Every structure is written in structure tokens, then in C-alpha cells.
């Protein structure tokens with residue numbers, strides 16, 4: 001069949017434009033235009049804690065023209081010189097936590113990034129806010145409800161933003177699902193489920209100080225589900241089991257399922273493991289009367305091979321762990337933080353009441369796993385007013 005009849009007009013006469021899904025090309029177009037809309041702001045930052053999470057944020061900040069790293073605080077002094085040389089941070093001062101008052105009394109510091117172990121968050125966040133610095137704090141902000149309330153109230157009082165970092169909110173695929181759910185593309189969501197299998201298993205040292213799988217890990221999933229749906233559950237049940245002997249000794253679980261019933265009738269399901277042997281398994285799915293949308297696992301390499309013998313089709317493994325899988329999301333959450341600091345965004349994308357709600361749901365899920373009971377959750381005005 002001659003296909004000449006389908007000959008199209010010249011591509012010069014039709015512009016298709018950048019698809020909204022290509023967030024990297026969109027960013028490139030912004031860079032290409034190099035258009036400065038307001039005066040160029042550089043945020044002077046101090047980072048607390050350069051471990052697993054701190055390294056991700058240091059890497060974003062060191063490459064970001066919007067940031068100047070004035071201080072780095074870490075109690076492992078041997079790291080200081082190595083970090084300074086590796087990241088060429090020759091104008092950055094390195095301190096231990098005992099010396100951190102220098103930062104709080106330095107008016108040049110606009111913002112503090114907190115990536116220390118969770119138990120140290122409260123003191124640093126409080127000191128930073130009292131010193132009128134904007135704060136980006138790794139999750140969980142704190143385990144105790146009253147501490148979270150106090151910190152958010154303080155942030156309001158001093159008029160400085162407090163952003164608790166839930167990186168998955170900034171993941172392009174998860175955001176895509178959320179936007180499409182809010183447009184009604186699958187109708188009223190009947191089920192939403194996510195799979196979160198960690199890789200590699202976090203060090204025993206980390207897990208020991210991590211406040212347990214529900215508050216350390218499951219909060220990401222609870223937050224994702226509630227954010228996508230736009231509501232909080234009224235019934236929660238959960239089961240947990242510990243396969244890893246070392247974790248049994250500290251009374252933590254490594255395998256967890258959580259079921260949530262939302263007021264509109266949606267059922268949420270979370271499956272969680274601390275130890276996936278084939279990579280960082282992160283999937284999210286919504287299902288409703290108009291269809292299903294799923295965010296599948298992503299891979300660094302997209303080759304597909306069929307080689308000698310009938311061995312089937314092979315692909316590259318999925319991303320190994322969170323720094324690679326959520327690379328884009330970590331950068332986007334830091335950009336959002338700068339928007340807050342510079343006043344380009346009015347309020348944190350992750351609100352104080354959402355942090356409290358997620359903590360409440362995580363505590364209910366843990367209680368269910370430990371007691372074998374369904375837990376009812378009620379929500380009053382108090383839950384939404386901080």
C-alpha cells in the first residue's frame with residue numbers, strides 16, 4: 001500500500017512542544033533561557049549530619065547555584081577533611097555538634113538542613129528556628145506528637161518555614177498518579193496499594209536508633225497514600241513479623257502489612273520489607289471504576305537482551321536503593337525548600353497537620369500489629385489546626 005496519502009506537513013510548520021512529562025527537558029529549557037525573574041538569591045546553608053541522608057542533600061546542595069554551604073556539622077571529625085576535599089568545600093567551616101551555637105548566632109546563615117539521627121532532630125530544629133533560620137528536616141521530624149506540635153508552632157511564631165522531608169511527594173511518577181487521581185481519571189478510588197521493599201537492609205546500628213519500622217519507614221507509605229487520596233483513614237489494621245534474628249533482639253519488625261479504611265470507602269494496602277534482595281522495590285497503584293494507574297519500578301538501564309539459548313528475555317536490575325531511585329525527588333524537594341526560603345512558595349508542600357496525622361496513623365498501625373486488634377481513628381478539628 002502506498003502511504004503517500006499520509007504524508008504530513010513539514011515539521012517546521014507544526015510544533016509539538018515539550019511534553020509535560022519530560023521534567024528533565026523542561027528544566028533544561030529553563031536553564032537554556034537563563035532568565036532571571038527576580039534578583040538572584042543565594043541561600044546560605046548549614047547541614048547537620050553527613051551520613052546516608054546527609055550525603056544525598058550535600059550532593060544536591062554542592063551542585064546547586066541557589067545554595068552556599070557555610071557550615072557542616074558532624075561529630076565524626078575524621079570525615080571533615082575528606083568531605084572538604086571531595087566536594088571542594090574550601091570556604092565551608094566544619095564543626096562538631098558541641099560547636100553548633102556558632103551557626104545559630106551567625107546572621108549569615110539563612111537555613112539549616114537536618115540529617116542527623118532522629119533523636120537529635122528536636123534540639124537542632126528548635127535551636128535553628130529560635131535563631132530565625134528556615135529548617136529542612138529529614139523525616140521523622142520527631143516521634144512524639146507534642147514535640148512535632150511544638151516545633152510547628154515555633155515555626156509559625158518565628159515566621160520561618162519548617163519542611164519535613166517526605167521525598168516521595170516529589171517523585172514524578174507518584175505525583176503523576178496523584179494529579180490524575182485528583183482529576184478523576186480512575187473515578188472514585190476503590191483500592192490504593194503500595195509496595196516498599198528496602199534495599200539493602202539498613203545497618204543494624206541505624207535500625208537500632210531508627211524508632212522502629214512503622215515510624216522510620218512505613219510513614220513514607222502512609223504519607224503517600226493519604227496525599228494521593230486527600231483523606232485520612234478511620235480504621236487501621238496491621239501485621240508484622242521479624243525474620244532477621246538481630247532485629248528480633250531489639251523487638252522491631254522487618255516485614256509488615258498495613259490495611260487502611262478511608263472515610264470515602266477506599267481501602268489502602270501497604271506492604272513493607274526491610275530487606276529486598278533484588279533491588280529497591282517501590283510500586284504504587286490506584287484502582288477505580290474507570291481504570292487503574294500504576295507506577296512501576298524504574299531501572300537505570302533500559303536494554304532488553306535475548307542471548308544464546310532459550311533463556312528468555314533479560315533486563316537490567318531495578319534501582320538498587322533510595323539515593324538512586326529517588327534522585328530526582330531529593331533534588332526537587334530541596335528546590336521547594338529554597339522556594340520557601342526565598343518566599344516563592346507560600347507554605348510547605350508537606351503541612352504540619354499532615355506530619356501529625358501520619359505519626360498518628362503509624363502509631364495506630366504499630367499498636368494493631370502488637371495487639372492484634374483493629375484500631376479506630378477519629379479526626380477532630382484539633383488534628384488540623386497547628
Ligand SMILES: NC(=O)c1ccc[n+]([C@@H]2O[C@H](COP(=O)([O-])OP(=O)(O)OC[C@H]3O[C@@H](n4cnc5c(N)ncnc54)[C@H](O)[C@@H]3O)[C@@H](O)[C@H]2O)c1
Pocket residue numbers: 048049050051052053054073074075076096097115116117118120138139140165166167206216322
Ligand atoms: N528520606 C529518606 O529517604 C531518608 C533516608 C535515610 C535516612 N533518612 C532520615 O535521615 C536521618 C539520618 O539518617 P541516616 O541514615 O543518614 O543516618 P546516619 O547514621 O547514616 O548519619 C547520621 C550522621 O549524623 C551525624 N550526627 C550524629 N549526631 C549529630 C549531631 N547532633 N549533629 C550533627 N551530626 C550528627 C553522625 O555522625 C552521622 O554522620 C534520620 O532521621 C532518617 O530517618 C531519611
